[in-house]
Amino acid sequence: MARLAIAMDLGTSGFRAQAINPGTSDTLSTVLTTGHPLPGNNVIDHIQFALEAGGEIARGIIMGAVNRIILALRVPADDVGVLSVCGNPAQLSLFQGMEIRDLAYAGKRKLDSLGVAIPGREAAILKAKQFPGLNLPPDCDVIIPPAVRHEVGADALALILKTGMLELEETSLAIDYGTNAEMALFHDGLVYTGSTAAGPALEGQQITCGTLATPGAICDLQRAESPEAPFYRLTILDSDMSPVPGPVVDFRESRYLDSGMPRPSGITGTGVVAAICEGIQSGLITIPHIATTDRRLHLGEDLFLSEEDLTEAGKAIGSVRAGYIAMCKRAGIAIQDIDTVYMSGSAGTYIDALKAQKLGLIPPRVSKVCQVGNTSLAMARDLASDPAKLDTMSGLARKLKRNHCMFAHSVVFKKVYLLELSYWTEGMPARLYRSMLNRYGLPDLPPVAGTPEVLHLVKKDIDNTGALGLVTLAEGGPS
Numbered sequence: 001m002a003r004l005a006i007a008m009d010l011g012t013s014g015f016r017a018q019a020i021n022p023g024t025s026d027t028l029s030t031v032l033t034t035g036h037p038l039p040g041n042n043v044i045d046h047i048q049f050a051l052e053a054g055g056e057i058a059r060g061i062i063m064g065a066v067n068r069i070i071l072a073l074r075v076p077a078d079d080v081g082v083l084s085v086c087g088n089p090a091q092l093s094l095f096q097g098m099e100i101r102d103l104a105y106a107g108k109r110k111l112d113s114l115g116v117a118i119p120g121r122e123a124a125i126l127k128a129k130q131f132p133g134l135n136l137p138p139d140c141d142v143i144i145p146p147a148v149r150h151e152v153g154a155d156a157l158a159l160i161l162k163t164g165m166l167e168l169e170e171t172s173l174a175i176d177y178g179t180n181a182e183m184a185l186f187h188d189g190l191v192y193t194g195s196t197a198a199g200p201a202l203e204g205q206q207i208t209c210g211t212l213a214t215p216g217a218i219c220d221l222q223r224a225e226s227p228e229a230p231f232y233r234l235t236i237l238d239s240d241m242s243p244v245p246g247p248v249v250d251f252r253e254s255r256y257l258d259s260g261m262p263r264p265s266g267i268t269g270t271g272v273v274a275a276i277c278e279g280i281q282s283g284l285i286t287i288p289h290i291a292t293t294d295r296r297l298h299l300g301e302d303l304f305l306s307e308e309d310l311t312e313a314g315k316a317i318g319s320v321r322a323g324y325i326a327m328c329k330r331a332g333i334a335i336q337d338i339d340t341v342y343m344s345g346s347a348g349t350y351i352d353a354l355k356a357q358k359l360g361l362i363p364p365r366v367s368k369v370c371q372v373g374n375t376s377l378a379m380a381r382d383l384a385s386d387p388a389k390l391d392t393m394s395g396l397a398r399k400l401k402r403n404h405c406m407f408a409h410s411v412v413f414k415k416v417y418l419l420e421l422s423y424w425t426e427g428m429p430a431r432l433y434r435s436m437l438n439r440y441g442l443p444d445l446p447p448v449a450g451t452p453e454v455l456h457l458v459k460k461d462i463d464n465t466g467a468l469g470l471v472t473l474a475e476g477g478p479s
Contacts, residue, residue, distance in 0.1 A: 003081025004028070006070065007380035009155075010087035010095055012036060012043055012179040013203045014212055015065060016377050016462065019073040022082060022385045027466035031072045033473045034214050037065035041200040042179050043090045047104050050094060059097045063133040065473075066095075070135060072471045080136050083128065084143035084383040086376045088180055088195070089121055089153040092144060096131075121147035123390040143383045145390060146397045149404050152195045156182040157393045157400075158379030160191065163342040163372055171333065172340040173324055173363065176375065177202050177269075177347035181320050184400075185327045185338075192331050194405040196323040196413075201309075201316040202347045204268035209303045211266030213346035213461065214472055215239045218264045218271035218299060220352055221278060224248045224257075230282045231257060234271075234299065236264050240470060241460045243350065249300045251284055252292050256300050267299060270351040272313050275305055277355035285310065287427050311425055318420025321360040321445075326413040328443045330405050335443045336365040341452075344375040349461035353454045364448040373458035415440050 008017040014035050019028040038046045038061055050058035070077055085095060093100050102118045105111055111118065123146040129138035136142075145154035155176060165172045165186050176182045181198040184191055204210035204217065211217050220235035220243065234246035247261040256263070267275070279285035279297050288311055290297050296304040328335050341362045343353065353369040356362055362369060382389050407413040419436055422428035434445055462470075 004075055004079045005082040005084065005384035006073065006080055007377060007384045008066070008069070008083065008085045009374060009377040009380060010085055010091040011376070012046070012088065012091065013041070013200060013205060015069060016374065017069045017073060018377065018381065018462070018466065019075040020381060020384060025381070025385055027464045028075055029073045029468035030462055030465040030470045031069045031473060032214065032462075032470070033065065033069070034212050035474070037061050038094075041205045042197065043088065043103075044197070046094065047090055047100055050100055051104060055094075055097060055100065058094055060133060062094055063131065067133070067135045068473060072473055074468050074471075077135055078137055080140055082141045082143065082384050083136060084380045086145055086154045086158055086380040086383070088155050088182070089147040092147070092153060093119070093121070096144065121153070123394045125387060125390070141387070143387055143390065145379070145383065146394050148193060148397045148400045149406065152182060152193050152400070152404060154379070154393065155376040156184065156193055156195065157396055158375045159342075159344055160184050160396065161392065162375035162378050163344070163370070165340075165342060166191065168340075170339040171337050172342065173338050174342035174344065175320065175324070175348065175362070176344045177320070177351070177361070178345045179203060179205070181323065183320075183323055183327065185324070185331055187331045187333055187337070190331070190403055191400055192327050192403045192405060193400050194323055194327055194407055196319045196407050198316040198319040199312070201272065201313045202269040204266065204272065206312050207267060207272055207309045208306050209267050209299070210272070210309075211268055213237060213241070213268045213270070213350060215241065216265030217268040218246070218266070218303070219243055219268050219350040220270060220274045221299075223278065230284060232278060234264060236262055237268075237350070238262070240465060241462060243460075247300060249298060251279065251282065251297050254298050254301055254304070264300060264303060267303060267305070268350070269347045271299070272305065272309065273317075273351055273359060273361065274355050275299060276310060276313060277352075277358050279305075287314065287423065288425055314424025315421065317359050317361055318417060318424050322413050322416035322420050323407060324363060325416045325443055325445065326407060326410050327405055329412045330403070333443070335363045335445060338363045338366055340368045340370065341366050343369060343371045344373065346374065346461045349373050349458060354451065357448055357452070364446055365450065366452050367450075368453045368455065370455045370457055373463055374461045377462065412442060416442065
């Protein structure tokens with residue numbers, strides 16, 4: 001009997017895993033967590049905890065979460081022959097118990113003073129017995145994909161390969177929207193990569209009523225019947241992670257306008273983007289302020305966005321926009337030269353692409369947008385069924401090192417992000433923003449024009465949860 005496989009996306013905001021039959025690629029079950037097992041909402045927090053508490057303690061906590069996920073997948077652990085993982089360099093290094101100080105400090109002088117030997121982070125196939133505490137058979141293969149640079153890893157490689165962006169002769173941009181927004185720009189046969197610390201707001205974290213993309217989360221909203229009042233029909237994720245209609249709300253009041261509809265449990269990042277976009281359209285938001293009596297944009301009973309949430313989300317959106325402007329500058333192209341955008345991750349799947357474009361999460365003049373789902377988990381699935389794909393990932397990683405944009409060292413990124421902060425936190429007018437870009441000799445940011453074709457290549461970020469269905473774990477433990 002063929003052994004089973006487990007594919008796992010070790011994300012910064014949470015883990016997602018599937019049990020699969022590698023022979024047929026059939027999905028058996030799916031598990032997702034509502035948070036990361038380590039304290040904090042971003043990579044910096046996780047690394048800081050590991051440095052202070054010790055790498056073995058951090059690794060033990062992560063391994064405990066992985067074991068709970070394996071148990072929740074409801075397949076016999078003794079029958080598992082492959083565990084393939086994918087994620088950014090920080091998460092994979094913590095999982096492996098590798099050196100992480102090079103991820104904490106960017107300066108060579110600092111690393112030399114600490115005596116840090118930077119690991120290669122190459123592709124590897126190890127055995128489960130090399131991972132103390134991992135509850136899988138000792139001879140189970142553990143597949144680890146390679147990284148590009150210390151802040152761009154296997155999830156960025158997955159983004160590029162699973163979108164197929166290199167197979168088309170067009171200028172395209174791919175972004176994995178999350179706490180760390182990995183992005184790749186393909187132009188004239190060259191690929192430019194970068195990763196921006198967008199922050200957790202795009203995944204519903206550090207938002208007052210926020211939540212990850214889990215059942216019950218508000219993932220979108222649409223203008224309701226009344227043209228006279230700011231009434232909106234919520235869209236909520238159901239138990240299978242499919243978007244379904246929810247109740248109607250009044251942005252100005254803490255109430256539902258209809259009964260008998262499923263009530264939301266929180267607001268995920270795509271819901272935050274939708275609410276901000278519609279708040280601006282309705283005139284209730286003039287960045288950085290909300291023009292309601294209590295300075296809140298209401299999304300039902302006890303659910304709302306505050307002005308602080310608006311600022312937090314704006315910082316994340318601004319980081320993404322600063323990233324692709326900096327990459328366009330590096331490639332020597334105008335922003336309007338980008339033809340196609342690929343949006344991945346939970347946020348990239350459930351977000352309304354047109355709302356995202358209005359806020360700046362994708363360039364203003366693209367002709368096509370493809371929403372492609374969780375490419376990191378999809379890549380882990382591919383590796384579980386065909387480990388030889390590690391060679392393809394390694395070859396691509398070597399090529400990408402030639403044109404990698406490290407935003408922490410980019411003067412262009414820093415200049416643009418300061419403009420973004422001025423826009424989102426101080427209300428800098430768009431015309432002044434564009435004027436400053438011109439003064440700096442940077443690509444112009446024209447207003448949105450035209451309507452791109454939007455292709456939903458998947459219905460949800462994990463398109464098939466399997467015959468046994470989906471289990472949600474709270475912070476790595478059962479909910």
